[in-house]
Amino acid sequence: MTAAQPRSTFLSALHERLGARMVDFAGWRLPLQFSGIVAEHNQVRTAAGLFDVSHMCQFALTGSDRVANAQRLLPIDAAALKPGRNKYTFMCNEQGGVIDDLVIGNDGERLFVVCNAARAERVLAHVTEHLHGACALERLADRALLALQGPQAAALIAKLAPEAEQLFFMDSLCSRIADSEVRICRCGYTGEDGFEISADGSAAVALAEQLIADGAAPAGLGARDLLRIEAGLCLYGNELDEQTNPVAAGLAWSISPRRRREGGFIGDQAVLAMLAEGSRRQLVGLSVQGRLPLRRGAKLDCGNQAAVGEVTSGGWSPVLEKPVAIAFVESAAAKAGTQLAALVRDKSIECEVVSLPHVAHNYKIRPRKPAGN
Amino acid sequence: MSRKFTKEHEWIEPADEAGCFRVGITDYAQSQLGDVVAIDLPEVGRQVEAGGECAVIESVKAASDIYAPIAGTVRVVNDKLADAPELVNQDAEGAGWLFEISGDIGSATDLIDRAEYDQHTA
Structure with missing residues (x-):
């Protein structure tokens, strides 16, 4: 790894304007906190907070063999993933160690994936290495990702995209906000109700400013970490790495019953053995x-x-x-x-x-x- | 002697008891630490070296070492912090003091005055 300059997200200038204390995280310059870690945490638990998670890697799998490719890479039943549905899952190496945890969704004509910033190059290389048939990987580097989290998130998103309020947890839709295409998934990393909004980078600042004007508190990485620990959610690098079996890390629930029976994904032998023997x-x-x-x-x-x-x-x-x-x-x-x-x-x-x-x-x-x- | 400062963001001043010095962290330091949730104070009677680790402040962000500005013996710790560590956020340079050391102020290295400290954090 080289000590390259940290990259800015589409929202970095906005964060600095809002008085954020910025830190370098996974090669990106991101807000650690705005008003204070505990205050931001409380906003998310009681009202709504807005996180910039644009450092996370967004990519699409397209082509008629995209589902077969996903089946090879992931222990979910990608063939049964209906349009508008998303799954939390993980990607393993041959030894059953976790390359990354991620969320994959079916957008109809493409599979849409969000993985960790620190693992982006490893994930993209792994996917590319195993691509087969009519399937292409497209990194969506021109997109920002905002996480609107908290009990008031649904009311806030309804003002901008009313149909998003009808989504259930882990459902997604593609819509338009202020004439710009967005993808909204009802998910997050805080344990609260909320939405992750993938938007074109050029539209991200206006979208964030609108959500903040409507009452979402800008929140940083410090609050995000407290929230995810309270919610018992894994952080890659802490609970997960390439030496860790996903069953030991408590991720067995995310393996589909069919894949438990049939295997067929990279790392299946080690993962299924640990499912059988216990960790x-x-x-x-x-x-x-x-x-x-x-x-x-x-x-x-x-x-x-x-x-x-x-x-x-x-x-x-x-x-x-x-x-x-x-x-x-x-x-x-x-x-x-x-x-x-x-x-x-x-x-x-x-x-x-x-x-x-x-x-x-x-x-x-x-x-x-x-x-x- | 008036209150002095270290570049590690502590303050030190004579305590009520002769030969004793009260130590805390600066208001600037508490603002950088963020919400303090616990303080691991030294045991009374412990011998400390100038510049040696003496206490740990746990904030929601991280654990931060606090160094003894002078060599000596820990005489008193601020018991109020056990139940109210937030005193360090509310009044770092007053009610949120940490401990008192009896020792030789001459053992300190690099104590600076307020003006110099303010310049250091500017």
Whole structure:
């Protein structure tokens, strides 16, 4: 990796105008905070916040063999992904390690993918290497991505694109706002209801300014990290990497039943073996005694058993008003209620294994159809 | 002696007890740290070296080391911070003080006055 100048998003100038404290993140210059991390977090939990997530990599798979290509790359049933539907999934290497986690959607004539900024080059190279048949990869570098999150997000999006209010969680549509084409997906990374809006870069500043004028609080990476830890959501590089099996990281739920039976995706042998055998270690939540937050890398002991795990992400929960963490622990110590001790500097901090999320999700889930007809 | 500052964003001034010095972080430092959620203060009686790690301030952003500006012994810590770490945000250069050290002010290196400190953070 070279120490290249961080890239600006289409919104960087707007952030600086709004008084953001900027940081370099995954090769991009992004806002860490505007009014303050806790204040922004509270806005998202109680009203609406607006994040610039344009650093994330957006790309499309097109051509008549796009579904077959997705089936090879991902453990979802891409053939069953209807237009307007999206799935959270992950991409594995041959050994079953996670190359990246991502969201893929069916836009009708194309599959639309959003993956992590820090993994963009690796993902694009991996997809390109495995492309087959009539399928092309198109990176959508001219597009911005805004995440409007919080209980008031639906009311705000309805002012600009009324049809988006009808979407359910993980549904998407293509529409126009102020004469510019947008793609809106009801999803996010905070545990709250919300929308990710992919817009042409030239229209992004006006769109962000409109949403802020309507009441969305600009929010930065600091708040985003607290929100996703509370929501128990994985961050690539913390909970996921190419040495981590997705089953251990608690992502088995995202593997489609058909792909569990049939395999056929890159890394399937290792992933299906771990599904059958169970994982030696598991990702869990930790509820922490006292006020000292646990940070990434803190070692965990269980009774007189040393080093049964390690904290992967930790921080302060403004909702629970105490520290919370996510950790990998050996399966024997992964049961909710297990008492652990974390070593922070020279102190032993008591904590208890809890199920994730720390703070309940607030998604607008599509009602299930009645069974049996 | 009036209040002095370090380039690591601490302030130090004589405490009520003779030979004791009270230490805190500057208002500029707290504004950079953001919301403080916990403070890991040293144990009373601990020997510290000038420039040595002495406490840790945990903000929502990160853990930040606090250094002892002078060599000596920790005599008192600010007990109010255990339940109200936000005092550091609200009044860093007053009620949000951290600890007091008994020791030799001469052991400090590079103490600067307010004007010089303000220039340092400008």
